[in-house]
Amino acid sequence: MHPAQSPRSLWALSKGETCAVLGFDEALPEPYRIRLMEFGFHQGEAVTCLLRPGFGAPRVYRVSNTVFSLDVEIARFVFVEQSELGSA
Amino acid sequence: MNRVLLIGSPNSGKSSLFNRLTGLNQRVANFPGITVDVASGPFAGMPDVELVDFPGTYSLQPISGEEAVAVEFFQRALTDPEVRHVLCVVDATRLEKSLYFTLQVIRECQKRGKPVSVLANMADVLAVNDLAFDHAGLADAIGAPVLLVSARQGLGIDLLLSELRQKLISQPAVSSRWSETPDELLRGSAHQLAQRFGPRGDVLVQSQLRLDSFFLNTGLGGVAFFCIMFLLFQSIFTWSAPVMDAVETVVMGMGATLVPLISNQVIADFVADALFGGVGAFLVFVPQIFVLTLVIGVLEDSGYLARAALICHRPLKVFGLTGKSFIPMLSGVACAIPAIYAARAVDSPWQRVMTYLAIPLMPCSARLPVYTLLIAVFIPDETALLGLVGWQGLALFLIYFFGMFAALVITGVVSRFASGAKSELPFVLELPPYRLPSIRPILRMAINRSKHFVTKAGKVILAVTIAVWVLGYFPNGGTDLGTSWLGMLGHWIQPLFEPMGLDWRYGVAILSSFLAREVFVGTLGTIFGIEGADDNMLPLVEQIQGSGLPLGSGIALLVFFAIALQCVSTVAILSKEGSFRLASRMLVGYLVTAYLLALLTFNVVEALV
Numbered sequence: 028m029h030p031a032q033s034p035r036s037l038w039a040l041s042k043g044e045t046c047a048v049l050g051f052d053e054a055l056p057e058p059y060r061i062r063l064m065e066f067g068f069h070q071g072e073a074v075t076c077l078l079r080p081g082f083g084a085p086r087v088y089r090v091s092n093t094v095f096s097l098d099v100e101i102a103r104f105v106f107v108e109q110s111e112l113g114s115a
Numbered sequence: 116m117n118r119v120l121l122i123g124s125p126n127s128g129k130s131s132l133f134n135r136l137t138g139l140n141q142r143v144a145n146f147p148g149i150t151v152d153v154a155s156g157p158f159a160g161m162p163d164v165e166l167v168d169f170p171g172t173y174s175l176q177p178i179s180g181e182e183a184v185a186v187e188f189f190q191r192a193l194t195d196p197e198v199r200h201v202l203c204v205v206d207a208t209r210l211e212k213s214l215y216f217t218l219q220v221i222r223e224c225q226k227r228g229k230p231v232s233v234l235a236n237m238a239d240v241l242a243v244n245d246l247a248f249d250h251a252g253l254a255d256a257i258g259a260p261v262l263l264v265s266a267r268q269g270l271g272i273d274l275l276l277s278e279l280r281q282k283l284i285s286q287p288a289v290s291s292r293w294s295e296t297p298d299e300l301l302r303g304s305a306h307q308l309a310q311r312f313g314p315r316g317d318v319l320v321q322s323q324l325r326l327d328s329f330f331l332n333t334g335l336g337g338v339a340f341f342c343i344m345f346l347l348f349q350s351i352f353t354w355s356a357p358v359m360d361a362v363e364t365v366v367m368g369m370g371a372t373l374v375p376l377i378s379n380q381v382i383a384d385f386v387a388d389a390l391f392g393g394v395g396a397f398l399v400f401v402p403q404i405f406v407l408t409l410v411i412g413v414l415e416d417s418g419y420l421a422r423a424a425l426i427c428h429r430p431l432k433v434f435g436l437t438g439k440s441f442i443p444m445l446s447g448v449a450c451a452i453p454a455i456y457a458a459r460a461v462d463s464p465w466q467r468v469m470t471y472l473a474i475p476l477m478p479c480s481a482r483l484p485v486y487t488l489l490i491a492v493f494i495p496d497e498t499a500l501l502g503l504v505g506w507q508g509l510a511l512f513l514i515y516f517f518g519m520f521a522a523l524v525i526t527g528v529v530s531r532f533a534s535g536a537k538s539e540l541p542f543v544l545e546l547p548p549y550r551l552p553s554i555r556p557i558l559r560m561a562i563n564r565s566k567h568f569v570t571k572a573g574k575v576i577l578a579v580t581i582a583v584w585v586l587g588y589f590p591n592g593g594t595d596l597g598t599s600w601l602g603m604l605g606h607w608i609q610p611l612f613e614p615m616g617l618d619w620r621y622g623v624a625i626l627s628s629f630l631a632r633e634v635f636v637g638t639l640g641t642i643f644g645i646e647g648a649d650d651n652m653l654p655l656v657e658q659i660q661g662s663g664l665p666l667g668s669g670i671a672l673l674v675f676f677a678i679a680l681q682c683v684s685t686v687a688i689l690s691k692e693g694s695f696r697l698a699s700r701m702l703v704g705y706l707v708t709a710y711l712l713a714l715l716t717f718n719v720v721e722a723l724v
């Protein structure tokens with residue numbers, strides 16, 4: 028359905044949008060990659076951007092049944108792709 | 116002694132379960148080689164079995180200093196033959212997050228032959244929201260018993276205790292199902308198991324989102340944040356005033372009753388001035404510490420504190436800090452010592468140093484007696500807006516704000532020019548669900564904190580107060596303070612404080628406050644008590660007002676106390692947690708800055724009034 032796109036980052040998700048985790052940028056240090064996976068950010072897992080508070084504050088994402096807040100410095104290293112689940 | 120380890124990821128309800136299982140019968144265990152305090156206590160109904168509360172961590176692969184300590188402690192505890200069982204707590208409503216950690220724990224336990232049980236907490240939340248959780252299926256799949264419990268309501272606790280008792284006697288064989296499984300596979304299994312057996316549906320996330328949409332809203336959320344912080348300060352000043360008055364009345368009443376019964380003049384003077392004057396003046400501030408701890412506890416338990424960290428992240432980042440620095444810094448409002456320990460949660464080493472730098476400038480409760488005294492001397496005890504806002508509370512808000520502002524300016528400047536600032540780690544924070552706070556544990560924490568303050572600071576205060584009283588009373592029997600040993604010492608250092616309009620009495624009080632800031636009040640109490648007539652029962656405030664202290668000197672003192680690092684305990688812990696070099700640099704740096712700023716303030720204020 029979707030033409031090949033360059034991967035979007037988690038930070039680019041708009042409020043209410045759901046995507047699937049595609050992978051991580053090489054630049055993200057290993058311990059952080061592992062911790063994100065422990066939190067549930069697995070490849071293929073649905074992640075929803077719940078809130079985008081103003082003034083560049085960390086954004087709020089839901090993965091599985093847990094809610095996390097991620098700053099731009101980490102969210103921009105998480106790649107996502109359009110998900111079958113669409114928007115929440 | 117048989118020991119049972121309690122382990123779980125943050126926010127799983129581990130502390131609540133610990134309290135439930137031990138009947139709040141907590142003491143701090145001392146484990147060799149680790150620097151964190153580990154709580155332990157006998158099981159309610161099993162006095163010979165000790166439950167050890169393991170510091171919370173998300174994973175056995177640590178990414179912060181705090182987690183590294185916790186993991187090291189866990190690995191060491193598993194080799195302890197007295198550890199007979201491990202209880203691993205998971206939040207049943209958010210299984211995915213905890214399950215990988217649980218499998219890691221099971222694997223490590225199996226490697227060392229320790230039996231483990233999984234406690235799926237928050238059963239009450241599952242029941243209320245009609246969420247299904249197949250705990251029997253999960254138990255089969257992971258090869259360890261899974262018990263549904265609710266720490267809050269006590270569900271499943273009796274069953275847990277009886278099964279545990281059984282297991283401690285029978286010592287079941289430990290399987291080795293997971294003992295060789297690599298992390299990668301554990302992660303995959305955790306994900307599948309959570310999908311298969313965990314509760315479905317998102318009612319909890321949706322209700323959390325409704326509140327987050329308000330509290331994290333740029334406009335309304337910001338207003339709510341400032342209102343909550345403002346209420347925090349009003350609560351510790353205006354609202355605790357009646358209790359403070361009551362304490363003061365009781366202390367004064369006891370003094371007035373006791374002193375006339377003492378025939379020896381020296382002892383009578385000692386009891387009246389050193390004991391009731393000095394120590395009494397400090398005891399009056401315990402209610403504020405109690406209320407402050409209570410309010411912070413409620414904010415933390417309600418889930419709001421994590422939102423505050425998110426809100427503060429962006430602004431704090433500008434000053435070289437992170438949103439995670441907010442909680443240690445806020446704890447610093449109560450006391451720098453626990454705050455320095457709490458800074459371990461700041462995973463970036465550089466930002467942790469910045470947090471250390473900020474903490475001693477946070478307006479800690481030991482400053483509160485000094486601020487309260489000086490504010491009471493200069494600010495009228497009147498209210499505005501139908502009695503809701505007191506001018507004294509407002510003044511306190513401003514001086515608190517000044518301390519925090521100074522902290523940000525200093526960390527901002529340091530992080531701009533220092534090279535270590537490049538090594539920051541990014542910000543990831545779990546937002547726990549909003550919950551109604553459980554009041555009992557919070558009350559208990561507030562009582563403990565107040566007790567800790569009284570016993571810890573009390574000893575120093577008693578020693579200093581007695582020393583100051585002796586120095587001031589002899590060699591002339593308290594007839595002339597100016598020619599006493601204390602007076603001589605005060606006159607000797609007077610040139611240092613004279614340029615800010617402070618005489619030798621304040622010099623002595625400042626010197627003694629380096630042991631602990633609040634000693635300032637006790638020392639002044641003793642000094643003025645000795646100087647004033649014995650039958651003068653007016654509070655210390657009126658004596659200072661009567662002594663004609665200029666406004667500029669009062670504000671200079673406030674500024675000095677806001678910046679200077681006058682606390683031996685803080686310096687000692689800083690050198691332990693950070694380094695001796697950091698602690699000594701901070702001590703000297705803040706002292707010089709405080710002195711120069713106080714001098715500047717005095718001159719500016721006196722030129723203006």
Ligand SMILES: Nc1nc2c(ncn2[C@@H]2O[C@H](COP(=O)(O)OP(=O)(O)OP(=O)(O)O)[C@@H](O)[C@H]2O)c(=O)[nH]1
Binds near residue numbers: 124550
């Ligand atoms: N409804 C409900 N709430 C619970 C239960 N157990 C704990 N809580 C609440 O969950 C929150 C976290 O509980 P804690 O006991 O502090 O959890 P912890 O795992 O020790 O968390 P950290 O102190 O962050 O490591 C608190 O607000 C508790 O009141 C439970 O069984 N049911």
